[in-house]
Amino acid sequence: MTTYNDQLSAYIQSLFAVEDEELVKARENSVKNGLPAMNINAEEGRFLQFLVRLIGARNAVEIGTFFGYSSTWIARGLIPGGKLITIEKDSLMLTGQIIHIFLIGL
Numbered sequence: 001m002t003t004y005n006d007q008l009s010a011y012i013q014s015l016f017a018v019e020d021e022e023l024v025k026a027r028e029n030s031v032k033n034g035l036p037a038m039n040i041n042a043e044e045g046r047f048l049q050f051l052v053r054l055i056g057a058r059n060a061v062e063i064g065t066f067f068g069y070s071s072t073w074i075a076r077g078l079i080p081g082g083k084l085i086t087i088e089k090d091s092l093m094l095t096g097q098i099i100h101i102f103l104i105g106l
Helices: 006-016 021-032 042-054 069-077 091-104
Strands: 059-063 083-087
Touching (some): 021 069
């Protein structure tokens, strides 16, 4: 849920933050496993990716990884050879994240 108009969110996503198959899977897997839809929006993920790339980050840390949706955006913003360290205390979410990251080859 956005704090602004959902139509505006959809418009921004269509121009700036189109989700590929891996991102859709990450977002949908949490719901399939009976968890709430707590992911960031696609435009927020794309903005994270933009910021990571803008500063030329080689390494990043994400605390509270959930199922790896935002991790995917962040990792894609890292320079080649970069490293993303994720921290998740919930074993169900950690398992989902590991499967997701393995499947998309991060």
